[in-house]
Amino acid sequence: MTAEPLLCVQGLRTIFHSQKQIVRAVNGLSFTLDKGETLGIVGESGSGKTVSMLSIMRLVPSPPGQIVGGEAWFEGKDLLRLDDAGIRKVRGKDLAIVFQDPMTSLNPVLTIRRHLVEPLELHLGLDGHAARQRAIELLQMVGIPDAANRLGDYPHQFSGGMRQRVMIALALSCNPKILIADEPTTALDVTVQAQIIDLVKSLRREIGMSVIWITHDLGIVAGLVDRIIVMYAGNVVEIAPVMALYARPHHPYTVGLLDAIPRLDTAGSRPLRPIPGRPPDLVELPEGCAFAPRCFCQGERCQDERPGLREVGPGHYSACGKEVGEAARLAKLSAD
Amino acid sequence: MVSSSSVNGAPLVDVRDLRVHFPVTRGTLWAKRVGAVKAVDGVSFKIFSGETLGLVGESGCGKSTTAMALIQMHPESSGQVFFEGTDLVTLQGEQLRRMRRHMQMVFQDPYASLNPRLTVESIVGEPILVHGLGHGRKIRERVRELLSLVGLDPRVITRYPHEFSGGQLQRIGIARALAADPKFVVCDEPISSLDVSIQAQILNLLEKLQHKFSLTYLFIAHDLAVVRHISSRIAVMYLGKIVELADRNELYQNPLHPYTKALLSAVPIPDPVLERRRERIILTGDVPSPIRPPEGCNFNTRCPVAKTVCFEQDPPLEDYHGHHVACHLLR
Numbered sequence: 001m002t003a004e005p006l007l008c009v010q011g012l013r014t015i016f017h018s019q020k021q022i023v024r025a026v027n028g029l030s031f032t033l034d035k036g037e038t039l040g041i042v043g044e045s046g047s048g049k050t051v052s053m054l055s056i057m058r059l060v061p062s063p064p065g066q067i068v069g070g071e072a073w074f075e076g077k078d079l080l081r082l083d084d085a086g087i088r089k090v091r092g093k094d095l096a097i098v099f100q101d102p103m104t105s106l107n108p109v110l111t112i113r114r115h116l117v118e119p120l121e122l123h124l125g126l127d128g129h130a131a132r133q134r135a136i137e138l139l140q141m142v143g144i145p146d147a148a149n150r151l152g153d154y155p156h157q158f159s160g161g162m163r164q165r166v167m168i169a170l171a172l173s174c175n176p177k178i179l180i181a182d183e184p185t186t187a188l189d190v191t192v193q194a195q196i197i198d199l200v201k202s203l204r205r206e207i208g209m210s211v212i213w214i215t216h217d218l219g220i221v222a223g224l225v226d227r228i229i230v231m232y233a234g235n236v237v238e239i240a241p242v243m244a245l246y247a248r249p250h251h252p253y254t255v256g257l258l259d260a261i262p263r264l265d266t267a268g269s270r271p272l273r274p275i276p277g278r279p280p281d282l283v284e285l286p287e288g289c290a291f292a293p294r295c296f297c298q299g300e301r302c303q304d305e306r307p308g309l310r311e312v313g314p315g316h317y318s319a320c321g322k323e324v325g326e327a328a329r330l331a332k333l334s335a336d
Numbered sequence: 337m338v339s340s341s342s343v344n345g346a347p348l349v350d351v352r353d354l355r356v357h358f359p360v361t362r363g364t365l366w367a368k369r370v371g372a373v374k375a376v377d378g379v380s381f382k383i384f385s386g387e388t389l390g391l392v393g394e395s396g397c398g399k400s401t402t403a404m405a406l407i408q409m410h411p412e413s414s415g416q417v418f419f420e421g422t423d424l425v426t427l428q429g430e431q432l433r434r435m436r437r438h439m440q441m442v443f444q445d446p447y448a449s450l451n452p453r454l455t456v457e458s459i460v461g462e463p464i465l466v467h468g469l470g471h472g473r474k475i476r477e478r479v480r481e482l483l484s485l486v487g488l489d490p491r492v493i494t495r496y497p498h499e500f501s502g503g504q505l506q507r508i509g510i511a512r513a514l515a516a517d518p519k520f521v522v523c524d525e526p527i528s529s530l531d532v533s534i535q536a537q538i539l540n541l542l543e544k545l546q547h548k549f550s551l552t553y554l555f556i557a558h559d560l561a562v563v564r565h566i567s568s569r570i571a572v573m574y575l576g577k578i579v580e581l582a583d584r585n586e587l588y589q590n591p592l593h594p595y596t597k598a599l600l601s602a603v604p605i606p607d608p609v610l611e612r613r614r615e616r617i618i619l620t621g622d623v624p625s626p627i628r629p630p631e632g633c634n635f636n637t638r639c640p641v642a643k644t645v646c647f648e649q650d651p652p653l654e655d656y657h658g659h660h661v662a663c664h665l666l667r
Contacts, residue, residue: 219604223611
């Protein structure tokens with residue numbers, strides 16, 4: 001592409017120390033994020049999707065966590081090597097994050113006003129009247145009715161959907177360049193989820209920010225993102241523009257995932273094809289491809305070599321050595 | 337899968353005007369009842385032998401409470417629950433226990449619903465013991481058989497719950513539900529706490545077992561795609577009431593209630609072309625409190641097409657050739 005990517009992550013490795021064992025949560029993650037782009041990161045539990053974002057934001061509790069390799073370049077600085085003061089200047093200002101459970105991210109003994117005013121004072125130097133005005137604006141922007149009166153309320157006085165809107169307001173308060181949303185709607189009802197997704201769509205245009213949306217739900221990202229990264233066992237298995245990922249999934253895990261989920265429009269008309277087995281133990285990762293034990297189209301080299309990402313289409317990369325379309329074809333064969 | 341229109345004869349389960357109102361009290365020493373949480377507020381439906389009735393709705397709609405009340409776990413409930421023609425509400429003690437053998441449940445959280453201090457053998461064998469269907473070695477044999485049926489190695493009978501993954505625990509929960517050879521199984525969100533790639537395994541297992549043992553299911557879930565996949569008929573609940581009930585394909589292809597339409601339009605589909613073309617109905621506001629449901633139709637605070645009558649009268653569930661809807665706009 002023409003412009004420099006906004007965020008460039010190379011070879012990120014994060015481990016956790018646990019009872020004399022090492023859990024390899026992120027194993028060499030590399031990706032880029034362009035300005036104005038919305039990137040989806042899809043994976044199940046243990047895929048490393050959350051830990052990788054927490055690593056970039058330097059929010060991984062250390063100990064027991066430890067970033068043991070890689071770089072994360074943002075505006076000429078490697079986020080992984082900034083000191084505490086340095087990362088605090090970026091976090092909450094240029095890089096903001098919204099978590100899954102608003103009840104544990106919001107302090108129950110502080111009013112919404114106190115929550116919102118903190119980053120405004122810290123990063124923008126606003127205080128008193130100016131901060132209060134901005135806080136009201138932010139609540140209005142995320143669709144909280146009667147915003148001025150709700151400033152003095154506590155988190156428990158809001159519903160789940162409203163709390164998540166407050167979290168978004170908090171994240172957007174200093175006009176971030178990148179918003180990271182980690183499963184922000186997983187705990188919400190589907191109609192509330194639709195409201196929140198709608199909100200993020202309109203705000204990203206208004207503010208012109210890049211978004212990284214983390215989820216296990218391949219339905220949500222289909223209508224929301226420009227590109228998708230599929231993660232498995234701490235690494236990327238496939239990267240593709242959104243249309244290409246669904247039309248021509250390459251990696252057997254992606255193919256398997258798409259076959260295993262019932263779709264609202266076709267459910268009941270075709271059998272579900274589950275992926276056999278279970279996600280791998282991150283302590284004892286296999287030698288070769290981490291997905292090999294569950295893969296339906298195993299080749300001879302899969303057990304021995306860890307495949308790197310190779311190009312299988314324009315902007316489309318897959319960590320599988322098979323021919324283009326092979327996995328999908330084999331999946332169809334095994335079903336008939 | 338059996339649709340209601342092709343079955344003649346009496347339903348296996350017949351629920352009539354089920355209500356579960358939890359009292360709200362004020363005061364400590366002399367507690368005064370000041371109101372009620374109307375968790376389930378007049379729910380009626382039938383389930384025919386061999387079919388799967390799906391029950392969907394968002395949080396607080398009363399679907400789980402309905403299920404628990406159905407198997408008589410809520411003393412605060414009123415209404416009638418007929419199982420094979422007998423009103424369970426009239427039964428007590430030994431009589432109720434004999435009926436209970438045929439009504440089993442699979443719960444949402446396998447970590448919470450299996451006793452961590454019991455072995456798999458004890459957990460799965462308990463219903464057999466409780467209902468006097470065998471003892472000693474016979475139980476062990478039956479447990480091994482059940483574990484194979486659900487896809488687990490029979491040798492795990494000596495292990496404890498903490499040694500298993502979520503998906504495996506759910507299989508154990510299913511084995512337990514089948515132990516007493518029931519006719520009817522209530523599945524309360526059986527796969528929502530599992531990883532996506534494992535969900536399909538458990539869903540397929542439930543279907544396979546249904547065919548093998550001619551089971552009847554009440555399948556409760558919030559995931560509408562999953563419910564469409566496994567159900568023959570589906571009931572949609574909102575704030576304690578059923579707002580729509582229809583055959584599976586009929587509900588998804590021709591939803592009639594405004595809430596059902598909004599619900600369906602909100603479900604994401606893993607298809608980027610479709611997603612960009614779809615028309616979304618975005619509901620405003622939140623679900624009202626079940627302590628103070630609105631006057632008239634419960635949905636009137638968020639309904640995009642509500643009329644005057646909707647704020648005055650609560651619409652009854654009407655039958656339009658097997659497609660039931662509670663909405664004034666259709667009357």
